[in-house]
Amino acid sequence: MIPINPKSGIPLWEQIRDGLKNQIMLGVWSPGEQLPSVRSLATDLGINPNTIARAFSELEREGLCYSVAGRGCFVEDNLEVIKMKRKNEALERLDEILKELKNADVPKETVISKIEELYKEGEN
Amino acid sequence: MIPINPKSGIPLWEQIRDGLKNQIMLGVWSPGEQLPSVRSLATDLGINPNTIARAFSELEREGLCYSVAGRGCFVEDNLEVIKMKRKNEALERLDEILKELKNADVPKETVISKIEELYKEGEN
DNA sequence: TAAGTGTACTAAGTCAATTAATACACTTAG
DNA sequence: CTAAGTGTATTAATTGACTTAGTACACTTA
Numbered sequence: 001m002i003p004i005n006p007k008s009g010i011p012l013w014e015q016i017r018d019g020l021k022n023q024i025m026l027g028v029w030s031p032g033e034q035l036p037s038v039r040s041l042a043t044d045l046g047i048n049p050n051t052i053a054r055a056f057s058e059l060e061r062e063g064l065c066y067s068v069a070g071r072g073c074f075v076e077d078n079l080e081v082i083k084m085k086r087k088n089e090a091l092e093r094l095d096e097i098l099k100e101l102k103n104a105d106v107p108k109e110t111v112i113s114k115i116e117e118l119y120k121e122g123e124n
Numbered sequence: 125m126i127p128i129n130p131k132s133g134i135p136l137w138e139q140i141r142d143g144l145k146n147q148i149m150l151g152v153w154s155p156g157e158q159l160p161s162v163r164s165l166a167t168d169l170g171i172n173p174n175t176i177a178r179a180f181s182e183l184e185r186e187g188l189c190y191s192v193a194g195r196g197c198f199v200e201d202n203l204e205v206i207k208m209k210r211k212n213e214a215l216e217r218l219d220e221i222l223k224e225l226k227n228a229d230v231p232k233e234t235v236i237s238k239i240e241e242l243y244k245e246g247e248n
Numbered sequence: 249t250a251a252g253t254g255t256a257c258t259a260a261g262t263c264a265a266t267t268a269a270t271a272c273a274c275t276t277a278g
Numbered sequence: 279c280t281a282a283g284t285g286t287a288t289t290a291a292t293t294g295a296c297t298t299a300g301t302a303c304a305c306t307t308a
Contacts, residue, residue, distance in 0.1 A: 011297060037253060048299045053254070069254045070305035087228045094221050094235065097214060098242050104211040108243045111218065112236060118222050119232045135266060161284060172268045177285070193285045194274035 004045055012047055016055035024064050024075055035065060035073045128169055136171055140179035148188050148199055159189060159197045 002019035004012065020035070029035060038056065042049040056073050059065045063082045067073045076082060101111060126143035128136065144159070153159055162180065166173040180197050183189045187206045191197045200206060225235060 013297080038255095039253080050255090050300085051298060054297090056254080067254060068306085070252080070307080072253060083228065087225075087230055090221060090224050090228060091230070091234075091238070094225065094238060095242070097218050097221055098239060100214045101211070101218065102242060104207065104214060106211055106215070108239060110215075111239055114215070114218060115222060115232060115235055115239075118219070118226060137266080162286095163284080174269085174286090175267060178266090180285085191285060192275085194276080194283080196275095196284060
């Protein structure tokens with residue numbers, strides 16, 4: 001069951017999206033497995049089916065699942081693809097920041113030392 | 125004269141803020157120099173003085189100028205301080221991205237090669 | 249065919265943001 | 279001291295976006 005707090009100020013569809021995302025990432029639902037239907041979740045949580053559908057739609061946009069009209073919503077078969085996509089997005093943002101730092105005359109060595117420092121902390 | 129487009133969807137105060145920011149960065153107004161007054165800009169552009177004041181307030185928050193009640197709004201004397209602040213903000217964002225990349229198992233070498241590549245392009 | 253699925257369209261309600269009207273407080277030239 | 283100029287605070291109206299729900303539609307499959 002996904003935790004819902006209507007008074008939190010956070011939109012219901014976001015709470016549902018994040019709850020499902022967590023479950024998917026934790027492996028509660030296996031790749032390719034069908035997620036609970038829009039209507040069953042709606043009745044379980046006592047809210048409108050469209051709100052669930054919105055959450056599904058966002059998850060699909062993020063690549064975590066795919067919906068088929070008349071059949072249901074299924075967990076993405078290959079979660080590695082998603083991780084790869086996120087990696088690439090992060091690398092693009094890195095490019096942006098680096099350009100900005102270069103324009104601000106931050107020397108290359110400063111940036112590199114930041115990296116060395118961070119990667120030293122863990123075991124990666 | 126600052127370009128204004130009321131139909132653009134971008135708030136007037138943001139357009140004014142960005143226009144003034146550009147002029148300051150380009151040196152149209154010298155450090156310490158008094159900017160046009162809230163009311164003169166308001167009548168020039170045909171909008172409410174409060175909208176101009178909002179733009180000024182934001183510029184002050186960003187450190188590009190400072191307002192004195194009864195006297196006027198003046199360009200910050202030391203623009204280098206501002207550049208330094210922005211540099212630090214960019215470095216903080218760099219930290220965020222690096223953490224994310226590390227979590228996504230992006231090897232240190234990939235990140236460093238990105239840096240080498242970018243800094244090779246220009247003359248910095 | 250019937251029951252289940254996702255989806256599209258519309259509308260109501262809420263809430264935040266923008267903008268303006270107005271009055272206030274301060275500084276300074278005269 | 280006063281008047282004209284400055285920025286600022288408060289309030290309100292309006293607009294617009296967002297969330298959510300109601301309802302109907304289109305598709306799939308047992």
